Amino acid sequence: MANDTPLLSLRGINKSFGPVHVLQNVDLDVRAGRVTALVGDNGAGKSTLIKAIAGIHPFDSGQVTFEGKPVTIHGPKQANDLGIEVVYQDLALCDNLDVVHNMFLGREVKSGVTLNETTMEKRAGETLSGLSVRTLKSLRQQVSSLSGGQRQTVAIARAVLWNSKLVILDEPTAALGVAQTEQVLNLVRRLADNGLGVILISHNMNDVQAVADDIACLYLGQMAAQVEKDQVSSQQVVELITTGRSGDIGMQDNSMGGAA
Amino acid sequence: MSAQITEVDVPSAGDTAGIGQAVRDYFARVRGGDIGSLPAVLGLVALVILFGVLEGGTFLSIFNFANLINQSAAIIVLAMGLVFVLLLGEIDLSAGFAAGTAAAVLAVVLTNMGMAWPIALLAALLTGVVIGLVIGLLVARLGIPSFVVTLAMFLALQGAMLLIIGEGGTIPIRDDAILVVMNGNMPVILGWVLAVVIVGGFAIINLLAINRRRKAGLAAESMSVWAAKVIALGVLVVVATYLLNQERQLATANVVIQGVPWVVVVILGLLVVLTFILQRTGFGRHIYAVGGNREAARRAGINVKGLMITCFIFCSTLAAVAGVLLASRDNSVSPTTGGAQTLLFAVGAAVIGGTSLFGGRGKVRDAVIGGLVIAVIANGLPLITQQSGIQFVVTGLVLLVAASVDAISRRRASATGR
Ligand SMILES: Nc1ncnc2c1ncn2[C@@H]1O[C@H](COP(=O)(O)OP(=O)(O)O)[C@@H](O)[C@H]1O
Ligand SMILES: [Mg+2]
Numbered sequence: 170m171a172n173d174t175p176l177l178s179l180r181g182i183n184k185s186f187g188p189v190h191v192l193q194n195v196d197l198d199v200r201a202g203r204v205t206a207l208v209g210d211n212g213a214g215k216s217t218l219i220k221a222i223a224g225i226h227p228f229d230s231g232q233v234t235f236e237g238k239p240v241t242i243h244g245p246k247q248a249n250d251l252g253i254e255v256v257y258q259d260l261a262l263c264d265n266l267d268v269v270h271n272m273f274l275g276r277e278v279k280s281g282v283t284l285n286e287t288t289m290e291k292r293a294g295e296t297l298s299g300l301s302v303r304t305l306k307s308l309r310q311q312v313s314s315l316s317g318g319q320r321q322t323v324a325i326a327r328a329v330l331w332n333s334k335l336v337i338l339d340e341p342t343a344a345l346g347v348a349q350t351e352q353v354l355n356l357v358r359r360l361a362d363n364g365l366g367v368i369l370i371s372h373n374m375n376d377v378q379a380v381a382d383d384i385a386c387l388y389l390g391q392m393a394a395q396v397e398k399d400q401v402s403s404q405q406v407v408e409l410i411t412t413g414r415s416g417d418i419g420m421q422d423n424s425m426g427g428a429a
Numbered sequence: 430m431s432a433q434i435t436e437v438d439v440p441s442a443g444d445t446a447g448i449g450q451a452v453r454d455y456f457a458r459v460r461g462g463d464i465g466s467l468p469a470v471l472g473l474v475a476l477v478i479l480f481g482v483l484e485g486g487t488f489l490s491i492f493n494f495a496n497l498i499n500q501s502a503a504i505i506v507l508a509m510g511l512v513f514v515l516l517l518g519e520i521d522l523s524a525g526f527a528a529g530t531a532a533a534v535l536a537v538v539l540t541n542m543g544m545a546w547p548i549a550l551l552a553a554l555l556t557g558v559v560i561g562l563v564i565g566l567l568v569a570r571l572g573i574p575s576f577v578v579t580l581a582m583f584l585a586l587q588g589a590m591l592l593i594i595g596e597g598g599t600i601p602i603r604d605d606a607i608l609v610v611m612n613g614n615m616p617v618i619l620g621w622v623l624a625v626v627i628v629g630g631f632a633i634i635n636l637l638a639i640n641r642r643r644k645a646g647l648a649a650e651s652m653s654v655w656a657a658k659v660i661a662l663g664v665l666v667v668v669a670t671y672l673l674n675q676e677r678q679l680a681t682a683n684v685v686i687q688g689v690p691w692v693v694v695v696i697l698g699l700l701v702v703l704t705f706i707l708q709r710t711g712f713g714r715h716i717y718a719v720g721g722n723r724e725a726a727r728r729a730g731i732n733v734k735g736l737m738i739t740c741f742i743f744c745s746t747l748a749a750v751a752g753v754l755l756a757s758r759d760n761s762v763s764p765t766t767g768g769a770q771t772l773l774f775a776v777g778a779a780v781i782g783g784t785s786l787f788g789g790r791g792k793v794r795d796a797v798i799g800g801l802v803i804a805v806i807a808n809g810l811p812l813i814t815q816q817s818g819i820q821f822v823v824t825g826l827v828l829l830v831a832a833s834v835d836a837i838s839r840r841r842a843s844a845t846g847r
Contacts, residue, residue, distance in 0.1 A: 244730060246730035261725035263789070265720065265721035265789035265790055266718060274726070274729040275715075276729075276730075287641055287642055287644075287645035291647065
């Protein structure tokens with residue numbers, strides 16, 4: 170693994186919703202310039218983990234280090250200020266707003282008190298061009314009139330519009346066809362090649378094999394293992410996802426609190 | 430991958446081609462669920478023609494035209510406030526009595542305490558702010574549904590009004606500055622100045638916007654569409670101003686009544702300012718975002734609770750303005766001011782104008798168009814039938830039609846998406 174300090178580092182993270190202990194002593198390291206695939210079965214706590222990194226709901230306990238400095242992330246604005254951008258599983262788009270409005274939502278460019286629509290539209294157009302988006306008829310189209318793939322692209326474009334350092338994508342290919350999946354994966358790879366840290370949540374082993382550098386596997390809210398992709402086979406990853414262990418990798422003692 | 434970048438077809442420079450394209454764009458928006466206020470405008474025209482044919486002499490009289498403005502003014506302003514709350518997907522059932530309570534405060538300060546009108550006006554507006562703040566805090570902080578909170582306020586404010594007005598039952602308003610708003614007309618020449626300002630302002634603002642987009646290399650509205658819009662507005666404004674500038678007193682009286690009613694200035698001023706807030710500021714944009722997808726707005730770092738409280742304050746404060754208009758129109762404030770169908774007509778006006786009850790869609794101008802539709806029905810039907818029951822039934826049906834249009838266009842939106 171790279172020698173430098175991780176871009177994002179989580180240690181001993183806990184998170185409960187009422188009586189449900191969703192995340193238990195989770196550790197995670199994300200390095201710049203690498204794609205970290207976060208895998209795990211449905212309900213393992215992947216979305217919960219990244220929502221907390223994004224400041225949607227705070228962790229109950231544990232340390233978060235970003236660029237070597239300890240941080241506490243209280244809200245989405247603060248996560249954005251650090252350079253963390255998230256493409257949510259549900260995309261979090263406003264159907265009644267157009268593409269430009271969605272991309273700049275909460276961070277509108279203004280001149281005085283008025284919105285600077287021309288600047289926003291130009292920057293949105295440039296970003297989409299950079300992502301090879303070829304299917305949007307108009308940037309002033311309401312998001313409600315877009316197809317699933319187009320909506321996914323808008324959500325991703327929103328994340329890369331800013332000078333982000335860490336981009337998190339929650340199952341970005343789940344609803345896409347073959348060609349669009351390929352496009353999104355290429356994009357993910359390119360983000361990392363440009364020096365960003367990327368967390369890619371995915372169910373799809375092909376996706377993981379295609380773009381991941383590191384693989385972190387959550388099993389029932391515990392981090393079963395974080396390994397480099399080259400050290401494990403697809404078969405082993407599947408075992409990690411389904412049982413939390415694979416040979417001498419993963420949780421050796423399958424009781425509560427026994428994170429690797 | 431990089432080879433594909435050359436094939437990028439993100440819409441770029443160049444104007445949208447003419448009026449045909451503009452019409453096609455509109456239908457594309459309708460398919461996306463944004464039907465706008467076109468049905469209401471068509472309905473308004475249809476109603477005017479219908480009543481004109483059936484009861485031409487009386488309905489189309491100049492006197493009646495000014496009357497129509499007078500009847501709709503308070504409902505329009507109330508509906509403007511409701512648009513802010515409806516955009517969030519919330520409701521304010523207490524706005525009618527917020528208007529009444531503010532009017533009662535105005536009357537007490539003005540008549541009973543004998544203070545100057547600016548102080549009375551300020552007190553009335555402040556009443557609206559406080560009512561909105563209370564509603565907003567209860568809805569946003571405690572999470573009580575706005576339907577319940579404002580239903581409670583509906584009852585409580587009705588009581589507050591009775592207490593403020595006191596035993597007398599009715600408080601007269603005698604202050605000229607307040608009375609002139611709903612009873613006075615502009616000098617004829619000033620009416621024409623206003624007309625020029627409206628059309629000229631509209632033309633210049635839109636022209637500047639087109640230029641700004643062209644300079645930035647973005648697709649802009651074509652000049653033919655711009656000209657068509659300016660001419661359409663110009664014709665409308667000139668005809669209205671001309672009609673209102675005619676002598677409209679009944680032959681039996683010997684005073685001259687002509688000119689554009691002053692309240693038109695109030696409504697136009699609110700229309701411009703509130704439209705600016707909703708369409709051109711970050712605050713306005715965030716209102717639409719919260720109405721469209723509250724969770725997405727929250728994740729985008731928008732202060733959803735603060736925004737909701739502000740919108741309820743807008744609604745109740747505009748209701749207070751409507752209350753002042755009601756007091757001015759009736760020359761007095763009584764416990765029924767702002768009661769009866771006032772609120773229902775205002776909600777109806779916003780929805781008929783094209784504001785969605787599901788949140789996220791609507792404009793301030795919807796309130797104006799919808800308010801006129803309601804006023805035309807209220808004004809035209811009594812000329813045809815003496816039965817007031819029919820008026821309620823018809824108004825109810827029109828509201829139902831508007832709500833159906835809203836629901837159907839929303840269904841179509843979710844059918845096209847994804
Ligand atoms: N807001 C919430 N309130 C209560 N429980 C939640 C909430 N969000 C997630 N959970 C629970 O946390 C667990 C992990 O969910 P999630 O993080 O969405 O899993 P994943 O994304 O890995 O499929 C699930 O059991 C889910 O029911
Ligand atoms: Mg998930």
